[in-house]
Amino acid sequence: MFELIHTATFDPAGHARGRARIASDHAWLADHFPGAPLLPGSVQLELCAQIAGPLAERAIAARDGVERWALLGMIRSASFAAPCPLPADVVITAELRRLDAAAATVVTRCLRGDTALCRAELVMVLQPASPEWSAAIAASRARVAAWLAGS
């Protein structure tokens, strides 16, 4: 799932942008839909969360000087404006709406070219980076570094 995004940039002031390439032959698309693969809305939300998380982590680090680990805590709203036939290149944008010590709220969008696909308001819970999460956090950091290097 994390391999779909290939480049991303993050501005700790509150903006981020990523690009994803989604092929039409993923196993999880077999039934969605046979002969006419469409990017599922749930995957669009996942892509949004993948960009919103590192943005939230950078924003809280810049504001409070603390290291946090962002996890999707709540989808406050989500709307889907247009279907997304596959394969597709998708742009994900994220804008910080509110930053608290324990949570960040991020307004995200997916676009295909000039076509808006979805808009979602996500709450990313900001957890202390506890030792049991160290492997996952290291993998996440490496992934984001690769996205940045690709930008």
Next chain:
Amino acid sequence: MTTTFDRVAALVRDTLSLGDDQPIRPEQLLFYDLGFTSLDLLDLLYRIEDQLGIVVAEGTIYRLARGELDDAAFADKTVLTPVGRERLMALLDDTPRAVFPERIEAASLPRYCTVGALARLIDQLQAAG
């Protein structure tokens, strides 16, 4: 006439997906009586912002309880001082005193807030412009 409490109560019902017939009373504590989580509180604050146009920023209860006191007199690092605890109890005077533990984490203040106190706080913020 619809009061601020009526509007907040409606938003609490929306946040918890309760029916319109579910009574919400001013003395109910958000966390202890209504089962709020920290995410529910954040969701409610957004609903207040969207519906009432009032932004309740992080640390609002802390600032109102502290008043003109120095930070150090109100809280020792992350825990309220005895003076700070008294000031919090004075601000949230409809919360039973037994609910307040001896040691109150500064980040936990919304836990002691009733629906009525939240409505009063919104009135205060509205009056302050």
